[in-house]
Amino acid sequence: MATTTPTRPSTEAPEDSGSEGRMLKLGAVGGDWLDRRVSGAGLVRFFGRKIFPDHWSFMFGEVALYSFVILLISGTYLTMFFVPSMDEVVYDGIYAPLQGAHMSKAYESTLHISFEVKGGLLFRQMHHWSCLVFMVAIFVHMFRVFFTGAFRKPRELNWLVGFALMVLGMVAGFTGYSLPDDVLSGNGLRVVDGLMKGIPIVGTYISMLLFGGEFPGHDIIPRFFTIHILLVPAAILGLIAIHMVMLVLHKHTQYPGPGRTERNVVGFPVFPVYAAKAGGFFFLVFGIITLISATTAINSIWVYGPYDPSPVSAGSQPDWYMLWTDGGLRLIPGWEFTIFGYTVSLNILLPMVVYGGLLAFLALYPFIESWVTGDDREHHLLDLPYNAPVRTGIGVAWITEYLILAMAATNDLIAVKLHLSINDLTWTFRIAFFLAPVIVFYITKRLCLAMQRQKRDLALHGEETSKVVRMENGEMIEIHEPLNEFDRWVLVQHDDYRPLKAGKGVSALRAAATSFFFKDQLAPVTPTELREALEHAGHERHKIDELTGGDYRTPDVRSH
Amino acid sequence: MKALAARRHHPLAFVAILLLALVATGGLYAAFQPRSAQAESYSQDDVDKGEELFLANCASCHGTNAQGMQDDSGNTLGPSLIGVGAAAVDFQVGTGRMPMQNSGAQAWRKPPQMNDEQTRQLAAYVASLGPGPSVPDEEALSSKDADLENGGNIFRVNCAMCHNAAGAGGALTRGKFAPSLSGVESKHIYEAMETGPQNMPVFNDDNISASDKRDVVAYLKALDEQGSPGGISLGSFGPVTEGLYAWTIVLSLLVGCAVWLGAKAK
Amino acid sequence: MSDHVNENRESEARSSSVSTIAPKEGGGFPNPGLPPHIHRQADENPRAEKRAERMVAAMFVLSVLGTVLFVASYFIFTPLGTNLLGTPGTLHAVHWSNLFTGIGLAVAVFFIGAAAVHWAKTLMPDEEWVEERHHIEGSDETREVAASIITDGLEESGVGRRPVIVTAMVAALTALPIAVLAPLSTFGPLPGNKLHHTFWKKGLRITRDTDGTPVKASEVAMNSIFHVMPEGLTEDMEDYLEQRAKAAAVLIRIDPALGQNQESLDNGYQGILAFSKICTHVGCPVALYEQQTHHMLCPCHQSTFDVTDGAKVIFGPAHRPLPQLPIEVDAEGYLVAGGDFPEPIGPSFWNLHKDK
Structure with a gap:
């Protein structure tokens, strides 16, 4: 990897002479002592002044990373007390309503952590809240990357790594949610058992292998424990490492702006500014999650009771990031058929196919888009979402579909809170599943095009000053203040794309795809257009100045 | 009960429990089954006043003799009240569900329109029509020696699927719902189990014994009183509200920090 | 900017498929370069600088107080023993323990972060640096060498010349994953007639x-x-x-x-x-x-x-x-x-x- 020494802005470093000696000594440790042992100087030189651009929307990946660190810290604390066993015990802890109840050791130890270990409930709640925040941050980060086109060459592989992290996050969350062995999570596991049994031919075998026999068995909690605290976190850590290495290799993307090009990165050095900002941000995220955990209850398992296959609670839902996988199961009609005496459960398989399709589309989108555009360039400047109306529309449509599935999974709560019929809601979501994404796509695309038009006018004519002048011929003209070149640059720098015609190495399918993407595209302002607009404005201005003598106040005000 | 539970692992324990339970059930059956209007003393005066109230407020749907009424197309306007007992009246009128404002999927809880005395008189009148469950007395509701563990277990198996494990309520089909149980008077919970109002099944003493019902009531009161040790309970609706909270409050705080961090200092 | 345009042309020439990118008229607008830097108050006003410094220090001190609150409440608001507000052994005691230790810890960590960020924002240099990017791909020579290493290596291994070995290897690599099924089968019994x-x-x-x-x-x-x-x-x-x-x-x-x-x-x-x-x-x-x-x-x-x-x-x-x-x-x-x-x-x- 080549090392660059970024251009430092020319300022005199204000250092007081007293501390300089100490700083030099510290510098020597980093530059010399470590260098002779682990080539430290090279690392410091490589990383120390690496430049990161500053923008609030770039922070969500960090939120995800930091909440993962908090997950590791709080999770380690929990493992000190949690007993991953389904052996039965009789509860004799402080929680009166369960004294004498039969329960698994897993459930009992979770009660013990919650009620009897000092700070145990706090760490449990921190662990669960940071899990929710981890998944929220991953999704927001993905949306940011998607809508700004940051997944384009050379970052397609890193998009896939991020996608894998999202899926692993769901696995980590689900296995962790199941560990306390309460009625809520137990019924979640039962649903998983039902889903597996629905797989043709091998379903019942897979179910038996996972549960070590019939559901619920005695093995699932210890098995999930190993998956939850060893396999999945190790995989997540590994992928995070790859994610970070690629980030360093590619350098961060930046929003378009004056002085920012595809060939540079403008921002602040890792040391000291980013070390303080990003390091500080870890503590900010930590603080917020702790505050929420101190004040807001999450997963009060003692209310749900120890798992038993007979009871169930109204409003049984998984954590939010798994909700969408429950929605399809609620919307699908009771389709099941028998072929040669064998059962095929479409009421299970079809939702699974839909989930797989939605995920696959998300994972493959960078490749789909680059196939359409044929764009082989490296991209380090981000797109403003309104400059890519079709991509933005597709993204919002995807989110809409996801949201409809997630909301369908909460139809009973919506029904009871808004006093609606659950049957009507189910039908509404069934219809919305097909219609809403299309409508939302169209609206989003139109909104983007409207914004493009507005930005185009702004670039050409400048800002309205709300000063209106009536010309001699009765024409009313509003005086516009042209933008300065820095502000204008953001509005005129983006690329233009054109649909292709089939033939000459372009397949009919690709031609149709490019037409879908770019047929309504608005061309960015060209230098000629701007010159003409400015000339026109100058001409108008000249006429106005002649009329008013450069004084735009109304005649009555002027006479005073 | 705890002692029993602890001994359950002995192979013979089940037989012992079964025998005990048989005797107990038999005893309970004998003791509680005939609970009817006669168990509570209403004066003839109560019954007469109750009849007046009934004719003025209830007869338009339930019929002048409380025999129930149907509209022209055969839909029930109001069911027959013969044999529903004083408990049903005390529940329906005491929780404000009756008199109903307008017909819909289900009658709603609202501030009661009759005072305690009027409710009692109505109950006396309906109880006089035929034997049915009576209003539970103080002793039947006393949580003093209640077995919370038993109450919790019964609640989870028999009630939580509709009313939610925390008693927060839940949806039924076509706009019907199981209401929230928090803040509901003990006697009304008891009466609801006994009489099965609206679409709720009947849990008479043969199904859930009187002492078991008392345990359920005590468990619900204990849930109410113990509060939420983790902090704000978000309505006890579980993962959905927790997720919503993460996406709104928590995400806003995080975005606020990120915007502050990314903004240029003045 | 001209770099950018040139690069586009290069890659278009190299690209295997026809691209939808429309060429920019006259190469598009010139990039105006970084706008003039606007100084912060603390850069120009020594009193603002002092104020920022005091603010950062105060937030670090607040964090210390948070730590003290956390440690103290860990021992004076316990679920089972001492608890100043709730009866020990009840959920109320658990509630106070959770609330106070949590708020203490939240203050302790949050203000370390707030102090560091405020320090970076107000007192550390805020003029933007510019770092040049390099092509992700290596030089043509590197790629040629890499390609020849792979080609030569394959050649040296004789993969192309020894079909028997290759066939046997494919068989071995196909057979081995099937072996996974054996240990997998011990994870649980077969369904039999249980269901x-x-x-x-x-x-x-x-x-x-x-x-x-x-x-x-x-x-x-x-x-x-x-x-x-x-x-x-x-x-x-x-x-x-x-x-x-x-x-x-x-x-x-x-x-x-x-x-x-x-x-x-x-x-x-x-x-x-x-x-x-x-x-x-x-x-x-x-x-x-x-x-x-x-x-x-x-x-x-x-x-x-x-x-x-x-x-x-x-x-x-x-x-x-x-x-x-x-x-x-x-x-x-x-x-x-x-x-x-x-x-x-x-x-x-x-x-x-x-x-x-």
Whole structure:
């Protein structure tokens, strides 16, 4: 990897002479002592002044990373007390309503952590809240990357790594949610058992292998424990490492702006500014999650009771990031058929196919888009979402579909809170599943095009000053203040794309795809257009100045 | 009960429990089954006043003799009240569900329109029509020696699927719902189990014994009183509200920090 | 900017497919370069600088106070021992412990972060640096060398020249993953006929789920629902929960005149019907019984079953009716099972309809 020494802005470093000696000594440790042992100087030189651009929307990946660190810290604390066993015990802890109840050791130890270990409930709640925040941050980060086109060459592989992290996050969350062995999570596991049994031919075998026999068995909690605290976190850590290495290799993307090009990165050095900002941000995220955990209850398992296959609670839902996988199961009609005496459960398989399709589309989108555009360039400047109306529309449509599935999974709560019929809601979501994404796509695309038009006018004519002048011929003209070149640059720098015609190495399918993407595209302002607009404005201005003598106040005000 | 539970692992324990339970059930059956209007003393005066109230407020749907009424197309306007007992009246009128404002999927809880005395008189009148469950007395509701563990277990198996494990309520089909149980008077919970109002099944003493019902009531009161040790309970609706909270409050705080961090200092 | 345009042209030339990028007229606008830097108050005003410095220090001090609060409340608001506000051993004590330790820790960590960020924003240099990017790809020479290493290596290994080895290697690499199936098989038993049978058998009394007492036919009132389990299924059994998971059932009494399914009524007793409680979609307990409509609703995915019509599905994702448990009455008037469920309970699976 080549090392660059970024251009430092020319300022005199204000250092007081007293501390300089100490700083030099510290510098020597980093530059010399470590260098002779682990080539430290090279690392410091490589990383120390690496430049990161500053923008609030770039922070969500960090939120995800930091909440993962908090997950590791709080999770380690929990493992000190949690007993991953389904052996039965009789509860004799402080929680009166369960004294004498039969329960698994897993459930009992979770009660013990919650009620009897000092700070145990706090760490449990921190662990669960940071899990929710981890998944929220991953999704927001993905949306940011998607809508700004940051997944384009050379970052397609890193998009896939991020996608894998999202899926692993769901696995980590689900296995962790199941560990306390309460009625809520137990019924979640039962649903998983039902889903597996629905797989043709091998379903019942897979179910038996996972549960070590019939559901619920005695093995699932210890098995999930190993998956939850060893396999999945190790995989997540590994992928995070790859994610970070690629980030360093590619350098961060930046929003378009004056002085920012595809060939540079403008921002602040890792040391000291980013070390303080990003390091500080870890503590900010930590603080917020702790505050929420101190004040807001999450997963009060003692209310749900120890798992038993007979009871169930109204409003049984998984954590939010798994909700969408429950929605399809609620919307699908009771389709099941028998072929040669064998059962095929479409009421299970079809939702699974839909989930797989939605995920696959998300994972493959960078490749789909680059196939359409044929764009082989490296991209380090981000797109403003309104400059890519079709991509933005597709993204919002995807989110809409996801949201409809997630909301369908909460139809009973919506029904009871808004006093609606659950049957009507189910039908509404069934219809919305097909219609809403299309409508939302169209609206989003139109909104983007409207914004493009507005930005185009702004670039050409400048800002309205709300000063209106009536010309001699009765024409009313509003005086516009042209933008300065820095502000204008953001509005005129983006690329233009054109649909292709089939033939000459372009397949009919690709031609149709490019037409879908770019047929309504608005061309960015060209230098000629701007010159003409400015000339026109100058001409108008000249006429106005002649009329008013450069004084735009109304005649009555002027006479005073 | 705890002692029993602890001994359950002995192979013979089940037989012992079964025998005990048989005797107990038999005893309970004998003791509680005939609970009817006669168990509570209403004066003839109560019954007469109750009849007046009934004719003025209830007869338009339930019929002048409380025999129930149907509209022209055969839909029930109001069911027959013969044999529903004083408990049903005390529940329906005491929780404000009756008199109903307008017909819909289900009658709603609202501030009661009759005072305690009027409710009692109505109950006396309906109880006089035929034997049915009576209003539970103080002793039947006393949580003093209640077995919370038993109450919790019964609640989870028999009630939580509709009313939610925390008693927060839940949806039924076509706009019907199981209401929230928090803040509901003990006697009304008891009466609801006994009489099965609206679409709720009947849990008479043969199904859930009187002492078991008392345990359920005590468990619900204990849930109410113990509060939420983790902090704000978000309505006890579980993962959905927790997720919503993460996406709104928590995400806003995080975005606020990120915007502050990314903004240029003045 | 001109760099950018040139690069576009280069890559277009190299690109294998036709691109949709429209060329920019005259190479587009020139990039105006970084705008003039605007200084912060603390850069120009020594008092603002001092104020920022004090602010940062104050936030670090606040963090120290948070740590003190955390450590103190860890010992003065405990769940079981000392607790200044709640009775030890109650959930109220747990509540105060959680609240105070949590707020202490939150303050302690949050203000370290706030101080560091404020420091970076107000006192560290805020003029933007510019770092040049390099092509991700290596030089042409590097790529040629890499390609030749791979080609030469393959050549040296003789992969192309020794088809026998290659075939054998493919066989070995294909066979090995199959070996995974062996250890995998020890994760659990084969299904056998387990999914086709439950604990119920002819003559077993029907007992209440929560206390194990048997149910008399005369006790099952109209419009009531009993959650039941088979007699003899006790907590000391090794597979107690697995059997409960399959045997769970409900008893419902309807007016036989309402019955729409004679076979279902025949399997009941005077309008008392027993159905499996496990949903035939993915296995949640279906127990939400509406006594007026006689519908049973699954709280997980809203499958709705009509009890008057043999628990037929009338809404939602389930397909099969809930299997009905045939019931009879014994000499003492207790309800007993007339046999096991006629078909497997719970979620459908591949060989559901094959007798075992």
